[in-house]
Amino acid sequence: MNMNTLLYLNLAIPFAFIILLALSFFLNGPLREKNLQRAWTLASVLIAILGLTQLGYFYIYQIPAYAVNLPPWFSYRQYSFDTVFLIDHLSVVYGALSAVILSVIIKFSFNYLYKEEGHFRYFFLIGLLYCGLILVCYAGTLDILFIGWELVGTTSVLLIAFFHQNVSSVRNSIKALIGYRLCDMGILAASAWAHHHMETTSFRGMAQHVYELDHEGHFYIYIMIGLFIIWASLAKAAQLPFSAWLPKAMEGPTPSSAVFYGALSIHLGPFLLLRAAPFLEQHWSLTLIIGLIGGATAMYATLVGRTRSDAKTMLAYATMTQLGVIFVEISLGFYKLALIHMVANASLRSWQFLRASSLIQDFQENPLVYQDTVIKRQFSIERLIPGPLRMRLYIHALNEFHLDYFTTNFLKYAFYKPIAQFKRFDRWLMEVNNKIVGIVLRK
Template sequence: MNPSHLFGLVIIAAPLVMLAILGISAVLLKRPLTETAIGRIVQIGIITGFLASLGMLAYMLVTGTRHVPLYLGDWVHVHSGFGSDYHFSIKFLFDRLSIPFVILTFVICGTVGAFANRYMHREPGFGRFFFLYAMFVAGMIITATSGTIETLFTGWELVGLSSALLVAFFHERVMPCRNGLRVWTVYRFADAALLLASVVLHHLHGHGDFDQFLSELPWPAGVTALPPNWILLVGGLLLIAAAGKSALLPFSGWLPRAMEGPTPSSAVFYGALSVHLGAFLLLRMSPLLDQSPLLCVLIVLLGLLTAAFGAFAGRVQTDVKSALSFAALTQVGLIVAEIGVGLRYIALIHIIGHACLRTLQFIRAPSMLYDLRNIENALGQRLAAEHSEAAPTKAPAWVYRLALERGYMDALLDACIAGPFVRFFSACQALETRWTKWLAGPDAGAPSCPTSNAPLEDLL
């Protein structure tokens, strides 16, 4: 077997095996592992994947290879009978974009995993946390190394599911569940856009292979094979998917609400990795973006507006995690703007540097407040706020109101996305209830499912 294929298989398999062991022990065997065993499994899985990614990097540097595909067969192969076939392939791709992102993922997840092993000690949901954490790692690796859009969609879904469930980790309280639903709602909207883009690509080419419609030239080079009149549609759908995943305008309202989850998950999701997945998607599709100047202009404008909004709303935040989330949003907006103007390598370096910095800030956040109080007690006075001299002292009240309300992004989310989403599925729930009662007949007892839709709608 080719060494590159061996390294690639280990990179993909390590987080999947880690996820399988944690899931089988907790769900099928009904014998939860001890905290020590869970910590060891996570540690071994991440270290194994990290070493394999370093091996892949060394192999590519030594041999001068810049593009290593790994094909594992087809999920589905349909003969249409009209001269074209439809392929849903399992394919992974290792290049200048995926390898740095994979190494970054393993480094960040290993660091946060070691921190979480102590931070979550004796927490009732310790095993559940690390199962979702392993799901996130697997999703990130699959997304980063995907060679087809359907493989990317699989990892994209794993990241979204684990993210929403970790926001609602403390499900004994109402607010985590409510905010988890908001995150899940926006993610569903972004997933629908990505799925539609995948459908269009399969309609045009019969497959979603990046090497086929973005050419086999090493990233970031390449020329898309899409017809010119379809580029704007596919690019627009991908931009919507990226905006939802990375909390770009107008989807920014969910990001500060996602801070309800444990601090380790906040660090790895919304400070380091998950929040950059939208930018990663745009980087992967950069040959397509180059063919549409209008799309590039939209990306730059969206990135700059998001950066301005993050800086504006972040100035009035009163808790550390929310302030860090808006600081992360500002940087993500700048990264997206860099992608729009064609600075692909600078955007990739910006992602790596920002992810490392923001992870350390989130991990440091719980003890930073304690240290700040000690410094103020030693000085006998409060420390001056950062940039306090540059802040306007007589700004109109509506400016502060707009910042405190976070640009009314939450109201926009309720009116345009979350509200219709929940009302639609509430109607589906009511229809299912009536259908079940009709099938059961008039003499059947009360249905086990609730007939009221209020609990679901109350989560908004």
């Protein structure tokens, strides 16, 4: 068994499992809960073993990073959809992390969703999420990455609306979808432009073509592709200005919140930046933008997070803060640190999310609670801010700096109003047509 075999197994097992689940649904309806649990136990153990074996194999045998080129998925005339996978530190570490966290989440979900309506739907979507994640992890081209990216986004939206009879969950899922779709445009645009101008969408190939673009006087294309990639990473990582959806996405089941917004999906933003780092780092303007966005989000999220009163929302903002810091690390070129930070943050947050629902019990069981121990905060950074400014900041943070209000109004004025105006104009034109035809027919 070598790395390639492990990669193929890693890709094939989740897809095969999902196809089997879908077939069983088509033929017999949803699987019974016990059978579903058995099937998932087997699959998650396999997935975890494979992920960890690959990680161990990669580091024990000191395998250098390399690309696995497969025949094109489809092609027509001069166009072909290349299938390239990458084996390197990033893919192997994130792949193992995904496998382990998913296995834990699956185990947790068995009890959490026991006899819950829609458990089959939940487990099917989680499986689909893993397929998407594994594709993103090992993708060697923007095209392949986009497939996984879309699968993760779609499952995320459907899981936010898991409790579909709750109207606010549904509304929030629509909001998340709008953010996702707008940012997914970035990755599709980057892929299409790279294909057109560099004749490759592979991450390695793109980095090598920057010099040629510069030499041909098309440096703006490099900047545009870079901006598209950064744009694409923003919604997944809930960075400004696409931060408003994250706290609202907590409407789904807790394990899905943990896997999506604490651990895996949310870290795909920095993952994309790390993957495209050799390309992005070639001009300071792009790294500066990443740093500025990350810094601003970290500030915003830490301030707002301190004013929240429920555990899951606080955790959402804490995750957002850390992601902002990871963005800054990437912009400064600390790639290994960023990767370690991602792994640590993902592990911690998933644990915190999973424990969030039993927080009160944890608190009651804490031996310190019923003793006379007083836990005092020795120093608070807020005290460095002058009093009136602190108050003002607090009020703005309480209102989330009106981000949701601005986004809604932006959509209203940039989209709904012009369309409504245009519709009115259309109606007016139809009335004119009616009058003309009326006159002619009467004559």
